[in-house]
Amino acid sequence: MTRWEVIVKYLGYVLLFNALFFYISASISFFFHENSLTPLLYSAVVCTILGSFPLIFVEKIDEVNFREGMVISVFGWILTCFVGAVPYFMWGGEFTFTNALFESVSGYTTTGATILKNVEALTKGLLFWRASTHFIGGVGIILFVLLILPSAAGTRSSIYNSELSGLSKLNFRMRTRQIARVIVVVYLSLIIIEIALLWTLGMNFFDATCHAFATVATGGFSTKNLSVAYYDSVWIEVVIMTFMLLGSIHFGLLYGTVTGNKMNVFTSKSVRTYVGLMFLGIIVVAAKLTNDGFYSWWTSLRYASFQVISLGTTTGFATVDTPNWPILTVIIIMYFTIQCGMVGSTSGGLKFDRVLLFYQSLKRQIKLVLHPSGVYITKLENVVISTEMELQTAIFFILYLVTLFVTALLLSSMNVDGMTSISASIATIGNAGPGFGKVSSLGNYSSIPDAGKYVLSINMLLGRLEIINVFALFTVLTYKK
Template identity: 35%
Template sequence: MINYRPIARVISILLVIVGGLMWTGVPFSAYFDEDLRPLLLAGLATIGLGALLYLVPFRRGIPIRKREGYLIVVLSWLAMIFAGMLPYLFSGIIPNVADALFETVSGMTTTGASVLTDIEIQPRGLLYWRSLTQWIGGMGIIVLTVAIFPLLGIGGIELFAAEAPGPTSDKLHPRISETAKRLWLIYVGLTVVLVGVLTLLGMSPYEAINHALTTMATGGFSTRNASAAAFSPAIQYALIAFMFLAGVNYTVLYLSLKRRWADVWKSEELKAYFSLVVFLTVIITIKVYHATGSQDLEQAFRDSLFQIVSLLTTTGFVSADYTSWTTSITLMCFVLLFLGACAGSTSGGIKVIRHLVFFKNSYLEFKRLIHPAAIVPLRLNQNIVPGRIITHVFNFLLLYLLIFVFGSVFLAMLGLDFMTSIGAMATCLGNVGPGIGEVGPVDNFAWLPGHIKVFLSFVMLIGRLEIFTVLVLFTPFFWRLN
């Protein structure tokens, strides 16, 4: 039987944290002489609801089982999403519930798709909250809560397994709370460093904070209508570097900080990630340079590298309209929507490690055909990959493909054209932001009907929570008593 008391306790703490984070936007509203009430009231309502849930009787030392772990993750994200809608609704900048839901889900899942048609006229305090929703969702606020679980008398390993992105969640420390603290220290540290770098390169402190929050979250919300194209080449190169870092497994980043270079270079996923960026940059730079004769080679290289890293890490910043280059480049960029960066990073998508498992196992299958009696194990980072992991990866890939296909067909049945249907489905499921068709890099999602936005909001959520975490709740055996 599912124990709902620890679930209520965790959600109550999360709501208090989210409400407090809302109030960090109040100084920006005050500085820019804007209405303070939306953020103040939204924060008060969120904290108040969290306080009420905290009153639910709770006994320390209760273990969280798998069922409670998955429920906590999904229900916590839903609670954060509905709380995150309040500033938009209270301020009136997004008065429609479907639009507010879409914008909040896009923020919390770090997708970066938006319904705001003119970002630069919006209140600065609310734009900061919009950026902060991505930073909250970037690592997953559940991991932050795991760090304080010892104070609640709850063990958090099941939560970490349900929330951590990718097929594996390497532990940096034997205690899961210590792991979460280390992850967040790296996350916060890189965000602070990027704020300083962007400020030194000419961004205003306000814009530097916003873009640092959304870059390290691989989210892509910007304070400018033109996104990253509005800034200097130096700023774009800085964003490229930190987007790339945000797409690296945080375990690898931790090992780098510890100068354990031998362990870092053993990561096959990191090598594949880096090689993919280099290979695609060379190919697309050449094609862009020849396709747009008016561009110089440096700009062709910068635009190509920026869009490759932005799409591969599922950040979604835009420095150029890649759909206007050539059909082949558009197709390559569309394929990038299905890749994702490294597992254990803040990026969305399928993740490089799953592709590695798939291609390496497929290659080894040819060897098994020639030598049917031989035992040919799959190895990654010099370790044998267990059969259950291979099965999980193949099931994930098949389920991901099926969701994309059926979702695209469903969108087409609702009236979208072919290119827009597959573009919207791919970018929302992969948590990327820009797609192709009428939801490309220079478009947004404001024109879509409300029911389509609600559907795509659900797609973004299951993509962010790695599909199984959400869909397992819809299976009958999840709710059985035994």
């Protein structure tokens, strides 16, 4: 039986966490005497009131079962996205209700797709709130809540298990609260270091903070219309590329690297293969751009490196617009947008580990065809992968590709051109943001019909919740025992 009072109580924590960042954003608007103060302050007060009621009137809960944890996780994301749209809609400008919701979902899911034609028209308070949705969504508001919950270990474990995939836990050998602490510590450390570096390289502190939030969260919201291209600085690009890449690697391995654990970035075969494949993609794209006369070799390498890493980690920053790039480079970048980063990171998409596991499973199946009586196992990072996990990965692949196809089909039925439909579908379910066609790197989603924006908003949420959790939620809500 699902206890809704338990779910409402923990959703209250989610609202209060959002309220904290509303207050910070409102303070920025107050300091700069901006007209976004009222929308942000109103949102903060409403979140505080609604979030406080369950904590006051619902008695203390000692345990949360897995079914309740699943509902808290999925509903927490949905509620947060609606709450985050309020200040946009109240402020107005380009933000109709549809656009406000799209921007909010894009921010929290760290997709980075925007409907804004003029980002720089936003006030600093709204720009900070926009960046904050990336910060909150980067490791997931649920994990932040887990860290501060004064609840029993069983409660934290139930919610944690409903939030993270089983494959991402391979590189964590610790308890739930320790895992949440490690993730948040690594996350905050990367952000602080990047802020310091970007500030040192010439960004003002506000822009450095917003870009660091977006980089480590692999989100992509910039404070500038031209994104990172605005700064035209190789060193700023190098710093952002480095932290995009770090944000897409399993946080447990990053933690192990700093603490001297044997499980770290340098000992991981998955990391070496992931980085090696991305490097190969960069070289091929740069060679094609040079060969076709787009740029010189070093300029091609500069643009190729940033675009492949940006979209391959699902961040979505841009240093150049890509609609006229050769089709070979488009296909390569689209592949990386589908594959994306590693499990246990802030990256979206299929996840490289799943792709690697798929190929390992394929090798095992080929061996079984050749030697039916043989006994073979599938291993990842020297860990034996169960047949159940292999099956879950295969099912996830199918669901992911079917969702991608259906979304593209729906957009095409709304008279959106083919390249834009396919590209927008890939970019949103992978939480990558920009794509090609009308939604290219320096473009936006303003031309997509309102119905299409709702479809893409659902697509972004499905991608962030890894699809199967949503199906599991429906099972939880309809299952009777």
